[in-house]
Amino acid sequence: MNFRDKTVIITGGSEGVGAAAARKFAEAGASLVLVARNKKKLEALADKLRELTRVEIFVMDVADSEACASLFKKAQYEFGRVDVLVNNAGYHERGAVLNVDAADLGRMIDVNLRAPIVLTRMALPYLKEAGGGAIVNVGSLAGKAPIPNSAVYSASKNGLRAFTLALAEELRGSGIKLAVVSPGPIDTGFIMSDIDKVSNITFSQPISTADDVAQTILDLCGNQRHEQSIPAFSGFLVTVMSLMPWLGRFARPFLENRGARVKKRLKLEARARSGAG
Numbered sequence: 001m002n003f004r005d006k007t008v009i010i011t012g013g014s015e016g017v018g019a020a021a022a023r024k025f026a027e028a029g030a031s032l033v034l035v036a037r038n039k040k041k042l043e044a045l046a047d048k049l050r051e052l053t054r055v056e057i058f059v060m061d062v063a064d065s066e067a068c069a070s071l072f073k074k075a076q077y078e079f080g081r082v083d084v085l086v087n088n089a090g091y092h093e094r095g096a097v098l099n100v101d102a103a104d105l106g107r108m109i110d111v112n113l114r115a116p117i118v119l120t121r122m123a124l125p126y127l128k129e130a131g132g133g134a135i136v137n138v139g140s141l142a143g144k145a146p147i148p149n150s151a152v153y154s155a156s157k158n159g160l161r162a163f164t165l166a167l168a169e170e171l172r173g174s175g176i177k178l179a180v181v182s183p184g185p186i187d188t189g190f191i192m193s194d195i196d197k198v199s200n201i202t203f204s205q206p207i208s209t210a211d212d213v214a215q216t217i218l219d220l221c222g223n224q225r226h227e228q229s230i231p232a233f234s235g236f237l238v239t240v241m242s243l244m245p246w247l248g249r250f251a252r253p254f255l256e257n258r259g260a261r262v263k264k265r266l267k268l269e270a271r272a273r274s275g276a277g
């Protein structure tokens with residue numbers, strides 16, 4: 001898909017899925033506005049991508065509504081248009097609700113749900129002015145099959161999915177595409193750097209790469225789908241389990257045991273790489 005002369009804004013754009021999506025959009029000819037809180041990481045990625053395309057960075061917290069408004073003004077000023085918004089920034093404080101600080105519970109809602117809603121609302125006039133475009137929200141399979149010890153994270157991603165699909169209906173025929181990608185575990189620092197706290201059941205599903213998710217984001221900008229789960233079979237599985245909760249409870253011990261074995265293997269591999277380094 002060709003994004004030449006298009007402007008793409010990516011939140012959480014300094015690493016992981018955001019950085020992978022930035023590279024793919026750059027290769028497809030898009031101009032980029034990369035958003036994150038870590039200026040050093042943003043600058044390092046932007047320097048590499050400027051060999052391919054025009055790149056601007058914007059250091060901000062997506063939970064800051066005033067900064068969100070300034071983001072779109074900067075994109076419009078630098079590139080004259082906004083065509084695609086990728087709401088990828090995320091926050092996850094794992095643990096039982098009772099053991100997680102209330103401020104962290106609130107931040108998960110702020111970053112994972114409120115911020116994408118606010119950014120989407122702010123993006124719509126710019127996309128309309130550009131003659132159409134796309135907004136892709138990065139959800140999670142945890143939003144389709146809630147995971148214990150990730151209750152608020154699951155709630156935030158479930159809400160983001162519902163918002164996306166509802167707004168897609170509101171905007172049907174407008175030329176503005178709304179879509180949500182719902183990945184399972186991804187081989188990024190988002191889970192790998194916190195592996196001991198990640199639920200065993202998470203690792204019962206195949207692990208995707210950041211590039212897998214990034215390519216799906218690009219595809220969703222131009223195809224007819226409003227939702228894509230990654231991997232597809234995992235998406236089918238969680239849908240079945242959400243429709244038949246008794247099946248999920250029955251399968252949980254098996255899935256947790258399988259995930260525990262995978263987690264153990266991943267930790268051993270990480271130690272081996274660390275030792276080899």
